[in-house]
Amino acid sequence: MRKLILAAASVAALAVAGPASAQSPIVIKFSHVVATNTPKGLAAEKFKELAEKYTDGKVKVEVYPNSQLYKDKEELEALQLGAVQMLAPSNVMSLSLPSEENFAPFTAREPRSCGVISGVN
Numbered sequence: 001m002r003k004l005i006l007a008a009a010s011v012a013a014l015a016v017a018g019p020a021s022a023q024s025p026i027v028i029k030f031s032h033v034v035a036t037n038t039p040k041g042l043a044a045e046k047f048k049e050l051a052e053k054y055t056d057g058k059v060k061v062e063v064y065p066n067s068q069l070y071k072d073k074e075e076l077e078a079l080q081l082g083a084v085q086m087l088a089p090s091n092v093m094s095l096s097l098p099s100e101e102n103f104a105p106f107t108a109r110e111p112r113s114c115g116v117i118s119g120v121n
Contacts, residue, residue: 025060031075032088033067040088041065061086 030048034040048061070078075087 025058028059028061028086029064029069029084030061030086030088031064031067031069031078031084033072033075033090034065036063036065044088 030044032040032044036045044063044065048063051059051061069084072090075084075089078084079087
């Protein structure tokens with residue numbers, strides 16, 4: 001678990017590191033759309049706690065719950081633009097992905113069923 005938290009914090013930190021000074025911590029903005037007292041909200045707070053602990057304060061995680069920064073459909077664009085470094089959308093299907101066909105193989109028992117699920121024959 002510790003390695004997973006450290007790895008996630010490191011990846012997010014590298015994404016925003018740029019020409020940061022040696023003294024200032026790397027700030028990760030973590031946006032999600034639910035309240036802090038929900039399982040996802042509690043997990044975000046736990047991630048913040050562990051990431052800051054295991055990086056000895058070199059990484060600071062700012063958690064923004066309840067769509068404080070972005071609504072569910074806006075989060076992916078904010079991530080792509082670098083306005084936030086981490087997000088936890090309400091569900092994967094709420095993201096604006098090119099096509100739901102990307103998930104069809106995981107919902108079908110046989111490959112030929114994917115076209116039926118996605119509406120493509």
